Amino acid sequence: MTPLLxxxxxxxxxxxxxxxxxxxxxxxxxxxxxxxESWEIVDxxxxxxxxxxGPWTGKTLRELIAAQxxxxxxPGWPAGKPFPILVKWLDCRERLSLQVHPPASVTEKLGxxxxxxxxxxxxxxxxxxxxxxxxxxxTPDEFEKALADGTAEQCMRRLPVRPGESLLIHSxxxxxxxxxxxxxxxxxxxxxxxxxxxxxxxxLDGKPRALHVRESMESLRASTALAVPELxxxxxxxxxxxxxxxxxxxxxxxxxxxxxxxxxxxxxxSVVAGRLAGPDGELRTGDNVLLPCAGEFRFTAEEAATAxxxxxxxxx
Numbered sequence: 001m002t003p004l005l006x007x008x009x010x011x012x013x014x015x016x017x018x019x020x021x022x023x024x025x026x027x028x029x030x031x032x033x034x035x036x037e038s039w040e041i042v043d044x045x046x047x048x049x050x051x052x053x054g055p056w057t058g059k060t061l062r063e064l065i066a067a068q069x070x071x072x073x074x075p076g077w078p079a080g081k082p083f084p085i086l087v088k089w090l091d092c093r094e095r096l097s098l099q100v101h102p103p104a105s106v107t108e109k110l111g112x113x114x115x116x117x118x119x120x121x122x123x124x125x126x127x128x129x130x131x132x133x134x135x136x137x138x139t140p141d142e143f144e145k146a147l148a149d150g151t152a153e154q155c156m157r158r159l160p161v162r163p164g165e166s167l168l169i170h171s172x173x174x175x176x177x178x179x180x181x182x183x184x185x186x187x188x189x190x191x192x193x194x195x196x197x198x199x200x201x202x203x204l205d206g207k208p209r210a211l212h213v214r215e216s217m218e219s220l221r222a223s224t225a226l227a228v229p230e231l232x233x234x235x236x237x238x239x240x241x242x243x244x245x246x247x248x249x250x251x252x253x254x255x256x257x258x259x260x261x262x263x264x265x266x267x268x269x270s271v272v273a274g275r276l277a278g279p280d281g282e283l284r285t286g287d288n289v290l291l292p293c294a295g296e297f298r299f300t301a302e303e304a305a306t307a308x309x310x311x312x313x314x315x316x
Contacts, residue, residue, distance in 0.1 A: 001296075013034060035091060087270065090181070131157065131158055147197060245313040282302070
């Protein structure tokens with residue numbers, strides 16, 4: 001029987017972070033200072049998820065895929081190909097930088113990786129918002145001039161957000177997450193971010209953080225979509241459906257079940273509210289697990305629960 005895969009979180013200090021991952025999710029870690037990100041599932045040279053329970057405890061995600069590509073990812077998956085999705089929690093106590101990720105058309109030139117990402121707003125303070133895309137009619141040239149004038153914020157589309165909403169951000173879209181949001185981010189396996197403006201803020205070392213204006217503007221000009229889709233409301237079943245992945249929401253009453261047949265495809269289950277009983281114990285709010293392709297899985301809601309299912313990321 002192929003087990004599901006829980007992983008040890010990898011916590012990241014960020015100048016804009018806070019402490020809600022500890023107080024809200026009941027997490028424990030040894031880092032001092034604000035925690036902005038918890039990398040839940042990752043397969044990168046500089047960061048590896050390590051299995052936290054079951055027969056494969058202590059193995060990295062890279063080791064498992066290399067040893068058992070068919071069982072984990074399905075037939076035809078190359079053993080040396082990294083896991084294509086990165087899942088992280090974000091605690092945005094303060095506003096993030098104004099930034100963009102490069103479209104695939106310019107990654108070779110700029111030396112980065114494309115990054116399409118989806119934000120699920122698990123918590124949002126009253127008045128919380130995000131900046132996503134340029135306002136209608138604003139061109140990249142006008143935006144670049146506004147950067148020089150210190151008026152870039154006026155060029156951005158500002159979207160108020162509420163808990164349970166979701167937003168897909170394609171590579172090439174200028175964006176910033178405002179303060180007061182706790183977000184589950186599901187994204188391409190990439191760590192390329194070009195900051196174009198950081199609100200005059202210093203980093204954790206007290207020095208201004210590096211800006212990447214040239215790379216940001218090249219990424220923006222190369223984008224085929226300067227605007228973003230509308231927010232998905234808390235009633236939507238499919239939150240995102242793009243070339244890189246699909247994310248659907250499952251809302252389960254007490255006793256309702258969520259089933260996955262063996263041999264279909266790998267999936268990620270993220271519990272964003274409530275509690276599920278699974279084949280290897282409970283999944284609580286904040287948990288993210290990988291369901292290998294070869295496994296058969298059944299979950300039952302022990303209390304009213306909401307889970308996100310990420311799929312269609314292995315080329316199917």
